[in-house]
Amino acid sequence: MIVGRPQIARVYVWLTFLVAGVVFLQGFLFGAFYSEGDSVFIDAHGIVGELSGYFAILVLIPLAFRAQFPRETRIGWWTVGWVALWNVQVHVFGYGIEDVRWFEMIHIPLAIFLILSGMYLATRAHQVVRTGPTSGIPVSPDGSDAR
Numbered sequence: 001m002i003v004g005r006p007q008i009a010r011v012y013v014w015l016t017f018l019v020a021g022v023v024f025l026q027g028f029l030f031g032a033f034y035s036e037g038d039s040v041f042i043d044a045h046g047i048v049g050e051l052s053g054y055f056a057i058l059v060l061i062p063l064a065f066r067a068q069f070p071r072e073t074r075i076g077w078w079t080v081g082w083v084a085l086w087n088v089q090v091h092v093f094g095y096g097i098e099d100v101r102w103f104e105m106i107h108i109p110l111a112i113f114l115i116l117s118g119m120y121l122a123t124r125a126h127q128v129v130r131t132g133p134t135s136g137i138p139v140s141p142d143g144s145d146a147r
C-alpha cells in the first residue's frame, strides 16, 4: 500500500510539524508574560492557541484524509484525536485557567505531550510517504502486500 496523493501528504507533514512547533512559541509568550507582567503577551498566547486550533481543524484534518495514507496507518483518525486534544487545551485547560487555577497543572504537561505527539505524528507520516508503512508488513515494489 502506498500514499495515494504524496504531494498533499508532504504538505500535511510540514504543516503538522509547524503546528506542533507552535508550542515553543506558546512557551516563549508565556515566559514573556511571566517576566514582563504585560498582559499583551498572555493575550497573544490565547490568540495564537485559538487560531492554530482552528487552522488545525480546517486544514490539517482535511489534508490528513485527502492525502490518502494507507488505511492501516490511521493517520487521518490520529490527526482528528490530536487536533481535538489541541482544542481541549485551548478552550478547557487554557481559557479555563482563569476560573479553575489548578488547570495549569494539566495545561503545561499537556503542552509537552502535544508537541511530542505532534512531532511523532508528523514523523510517522513522513516515514510513510518516503518508504511506505513500516508496520512489519512487507511491501513489494508494485505496492501490493507481499505476504
Ligand code: HEM
Binding pocket: 022, 023, 026, 027, 030, 042, 043, 045, 046, 047, 048, 049, 050, 086, 089, 090, 091, 093, 094, 095, 096, 097, 098, 104, 107, 108, 110, 111, 112, 114
Ligand atoms: C499547545 C500549546 C498551547 C496552547 C494551545 C495554549 C493555549 C492557552 C490559552 C488559550 C490560554 C488562555 C489565555 C487567556 O486567558 O487569554 C492559556 C493560558 C495559559 N498558558 Fe497556555 N497554551 C499552550 C502552551 C503553553 C505552554 C507551553 C505554557 C508554559 C510553558 C503555557 C502556560 C500557560 C499559563 C500559565 C496560562 C494561564 C495564564 C494566566 O491566565 O495566568 N501554555 N494557554
